[in-house]
Amino acid sequence: MKVAIFPAGKDGKKLYSILRGQANVEVCSFVDNAPSEEKGMIMEGLSIPVITPNEVKLQMVEGNIDKVLVCSAKVLSHFLDDMLRQLKELNISDYYIVPSYIFRKEQWDETDFRNIFTKQDEFSQLQHVQFHISDCCNLNCRRCQHFSNIADNPRFPSFEKVKGDFQRLRELFCDINRIAILGGEPFLNPELYRYCVMLRELFPYSFIDIITNGLLVRNMNEKLISAIRDNDIIVNISFYPVLEPVKEQLTRFLKEQRVRYVFGTKIETFSKKMMLEGNENPEKQFYECRDRCCTMLRDGKLYPCYLPATVSIFNNHFGTKIEAGNSAIDIYDAGITGRQILERLRKSFDICRYCTYDETYPWEQTKCACMDDWIVCRQNSSGNCK
Ligand code: SF4
Numbered sequence: 122m123k124v125a126i127f128p129a130g131k132d133g134k135k136l137y138s139i140l141r142g143q144a145n146v147e148v149c150s151f152v153d154n155a156p157s158e159e160k161g162m163i164m165e166g167l168s169i170p171v172i173t174p175n176e177v178k179l180q181m182v183e184g185n186i187d188k189v190l191v192c193s194a195k196v197l198s199h200f201l202d203d204m205l206r207q208l209k210e211l212n213i214s215d216y217y218i219v220p221s222y223i224f225r226k227e228q229w230d231e232t233d234f235r236n237i238f239t240k241q242d243e244f245s246q247l248q249h250v251q252f253h254i255s256d257c258c259n260l261n262c263r264r265c266q267h268f269s270n271i272a273d274n275p276r277f278p279s280f281e282k283v284k285g286d287f288q289r290l291r292e293l294f295c296d297i298n299r300i301a302i303l304g305g306e307p308f309l310n311p312e313l314y315r316y317c318v319m320l321r322e323l324f325p326y327s328f329i330d331i332i333t334n335g336l337l338v339r340n341m342n343e344k345l346i347s348a349i350r351d352n353d354i355i356v357n358i359s360f361y362p363v364l365e366p367v368k369e370q371l372t373r374f375l376k377e378q379r380v381r382y383v384f385g386t387k388i389e390t391f392s393k394k395m396m397l398e399g400n401e402n403p404e405k406q407f408y409e410c411r412d413r414c415c416t417m418l419r420d421g422k423l424y425p426c427y428l429p430a431t432v433s434i435f436n437n438h439f440g441t442k443i444e445a446g447n448s449a450i451d452i453y454d455a456g457i458t459g460r461q462i463l464e465r466l467r468k469s470f471d472i473c474r475y476c477t478y479d480e481t482y483p484w485e486q487t488k489c490a491c492m493d494d495w496i497v498c499r500q501n502s503s504g505n506c507k
Pocket residue numbers: 258259260261262265266267268269270304305306334
């Protein structure tokens with residue numbers, strides 16, 4: 122079988138090395154939206170051509186490539202969805218999706234080699250799931266998308282209930298590519314170490330990270346440090362301006378503790394995109410949305426993103442009635458399957474009509490939260506809000 126691997130880069134090269142030596146598979150090319158010779162360079166003297174998705178279509182028509190192998194290990198939530206959309210637009214249906222766990226193993230058995238060739242209609246991996254372990258936050262950014270600066274109670278979920286939900290996800294899906302522990306600020310929850318241990322036990326090959334503003338990271342006790350380090354959890358630091366003076370100490374601390382970490386690029390701006398009227402086209406908004414694959418777990422339900430999962434915080438605070446509508450998928454519904462959930466998550470939700478185009482503002486902390494911090498005011502030609 123002559124195959125092309127989509128995309129090139131780290132994952133593509135890893136898959137190439139796994140498949141090397143398989144007598145019945147010949148890797149003919151890598152597919153990438155930004156092809157470059159460097160991306161195809163496997164080692165000195167061995168280079169695989171890197172072609173665009175349009176070119177792969179031609180090569181398939183000419184019989185030079187039989188199948189595309191689509192890698193699913195990238196942790197950017199919409200990356201796989203973007204690649205599959207591209208193949209669909211090109212009418213390419215001859216492809217397999219390679220589960221993410223393949224890229225995180227060091228040795229592969231017969232089952233793994235079979236799983237590399239997973240048909241699209243058999244692929245039951247959830248790409249991304251995020252969940253709050255604290256609704257509140259110690260930074261209180263103005264326009265916080267998750268409404269943590271107006272969350273009235275320091276709501277920590279019940280650990281046992283969340284554990285039950287993840288056990289249920291384990292039954293429903295063959296795997297989860299990325300699990301993001303977030304809030305609010307996750308380091309406020311004294312049970313964070315239990316989440317690290319529980320998640321790694323259930324999902325040995327998932328990319329698991331804690332999204333934090335970093336302010337409490339240096340207060341970690343030994344128990345938490347070893348739970349993070351020993352379970353290969355990544356501390357993913359959002360780089361807000363308030364962190365600038367302590368960035369060096371923080372980095373040194375994490376290195377000394379041998380904890381894996383990522384520092385995001387500096388956050389200078391925040392945006393808002395909600396409207397009260399709810400009269401946007403939900404399909405269009407969903408299709409263009411970068412958050413559409415940031416699946417959120419809350420109280421036994423999966424949501425397409427943060428908004429329907431947390432909008433009750435906004436409604437409770439301001440007395441509004443933005444409805445989550447049909448956006449909740451109950452993971453305990455009798456007879457529901459992981460495949461059905463994945464299908465549902467690919468289509469727009471009623472609440473998407475409350476999202477519009479981003480308005481961007483400089484980042485700042487909250488002085489006094491008001492509804493306009495989240496609500497975009499669309500103006501008509503006379504200057505009045507529509
Ligand atoms: S640090 Fe994150 S969770 Fe906390 S208020 Fe800011 S945006 Fe919200």
